[in-house]
Amino acid sequence: MTVDEALRAAVAATFEDEVAFLAALVRRPSDNPPGDCAPHAEYAAGLLEAMGFTVERHPVPVSVVQASGMISATNLVVRHRFGPGPVVALNAHGDVVAPGEGWSSDPYGAEIRDGRMYGRGAAVSKSDFATYAFALRALQAAAFPLAGTVELHLTYDEEIGGLIGPGWLLEQGISKPDYAISAGFAYGVTIAHNGCLHLEVTVRGRSAHAARPETGADALAAATAILTALYAFRETLAGRVSAVPGIGHANLNVGLIAGGINTNVVPDKVTFRIDRRMIPEENPQTVEQELQDLIAQAASVLPGITAEVAQILVVRPMEVVAGQETLVAALTEAAAVVLGERIGREGTPIYCDARLYTERGIPTVLYGAGPRTMLEANGHRADENLALDDLHAATAVVALAVARLLAA
Numbered sequence: 252m253t254v255d256e257a258l259r260a261a262v263a264a265t266f267e268d269e270v271a272f273l274a275a276l277v278r279r280p281s282d283n284p285p286g287d288c289a290p291h292a293e294y295a296a297g298l299l300e301a302m303g304f305t306v307e308r309h310p311v312p313v314s315v316v317q318a319s320g321m322i323s324a325t326n327l328v329v330r331h332r333f334g335p336g337p338v339v340a341l342n343a344h345g346d347v348v349a350p351g352e353g354w355s356s357d358p359y360g361a362e363i364r365d366g367r368m369y370g371r372g373a374a375v376s377k378s379d380f381a382t383y384a385f386a387l388r389a390l391q392a393a394a395f396p397l398a399g400t401v402e403l404h405l406t407y408d409e410e411i412g413g414l415i416g417p418g419w420l421l422e423q424g425i426s427k428p429d430y431a432i433s434a435g436f437a438y439g440v441t442i443a444h445n446g447c448l449h450l451e452v453t454v455r456g457r458s459a460h461a462a463r464p465e466t467g468a469d470a471l472a473a474a475t476a477i478l479t480a481l482y483a484f485r486e487t488l489a490g491r492v493s494a495v496p497g498i499g500h501a502n503l504n505v506g507l508i509a510g511g512i513n514t515n516v517v518p519d520k521v522t523f524r525i526d527r528r529m530i531p532e533e534n535p536q537t538v539e540q541e542l543q544d545l546i547a548q549a550a551s552v553l554p555g556i557t558a559e560v561a562q563i564l565v566v567r568p569m570e571v572v573a574g575q576e577t578l579v580a581a582l583t584e585a586a587a588v589v590l591g592e593r594i595g596r597e598g599t600p601i602y603c604d605a606r607l608y609t610e611r612g613i614p615t616v617l618y619g620a621g622p623r624t625m626l627e628a629n630g631h632r633a634d635e636n637l638a639l640d641d642l643h644a645a646t647a648v649v650a651l652a653v654a655r656l657l658a659a
């Protein structure tokens with residue numbers, strides 16, 4: 252048998268076990284928030300150890316976890332050294348968003364119907380715990396000589412940015428990979444993603460009796476004026492288009508607003524939060540200053556009004572870095588064998604923790620189990636699901652790609 256044939260046979264031989272492994276992970280909740288994810292990590296570690304892996308548990312200090320807004324987090328690392336050579340990290344996250352309403356089945360049931368598994372995390376991204384673990388298992392079973400090391404980085408904070416997951420592993424020197432493949436979707440290799448800036452704007456005025464509103468300074472009226480300026484600015488962002496296919500243009504959304512004292516009182520304070528999506532070509536500092544200036548200008552013409560802006564979150568875009576072509580070539584060649592087609596490379600308008608690798612100069616791409624689009628998988632929505640054929644294919648593609656990267 253060729254290497255490709257042996258690896259595909261090894262993936263097929265354990266696929267029922269892989270489906271059961273994923274179902275077990277889906278049935279254990281790991282919602283973030285609230286972010287009490289250490290129990291799920293311990294459960295996952297037990298499953299991996301039952302497969303014969305040596306699992307390193309790296310609990311994040313409680314003070315660091317709580318400062319990030321979570322309750323508990325443990326990062327898992329599995330290392331297998333085939334021989335001297337580069338280190339390839341395979342990173343996926345086990346924390347998930349809350350199920351929400353509208354499910355046609357138990358969101359933690361891992362129900363399989365019509366060839367698809369339904370459940371929170373089935374696609375994003377417990378699926379790639381399975382993809383990467385069973386790809387490594389296939390590489391071990393095929394027993395062909397390889398030159399290098401494969402690491403599994405299984406973390407639990409992607410839903411809040413990744414700083415105590417992959418960020419922690421890299422910052423603490425627990426891992427120093429030469430390449431990284433992070434959780435993604437099949438049928439395409441993602442080479443870049445948007446960044447994100449969250450700002451909280453606090454508009455302050457002066458309360459007054461509703462019978463005499465002119466004696467106060469209406470914070471809600473002022474917030475309306477500022478929001479009008481922001482929405483007008485949003486229209487201009489359609490012209491800021493990334494050169495990376497799939498990214499699209501920069502964007503802005505206001506997703507939260509609160510304020511007021513009572514119906515019969517002129518509001519003295521209103522707060523709202525802005526989500527500004529940045530294309531890879533944009534600089535976060537420049538983007539933030541642009542919004543600060545716009546808000547200050549809109550507020551300056553309103554008597555008795557002040558506007559304060561606080562940064563809540565900044566996520567740098569994942570940029571194209573040197574060395575990515577090696578990963579792209581390995582994955583596209585492997586996909587041509589498994590899928591019988593040439594897959595493309597593109598960007599994605601969402602953001603994830605993969606950028607924490609590229610920020611350190613580590614060539615990184617996103618590739619894993621899933622459909623052609625997140626919408627098809629209902630990612631972050633009711634009835635999230637994964638086609639089991641896609642899980643099978645992605646596992647084989649990753650195994651073949653890593654074999655190419657570590658060819659002796």
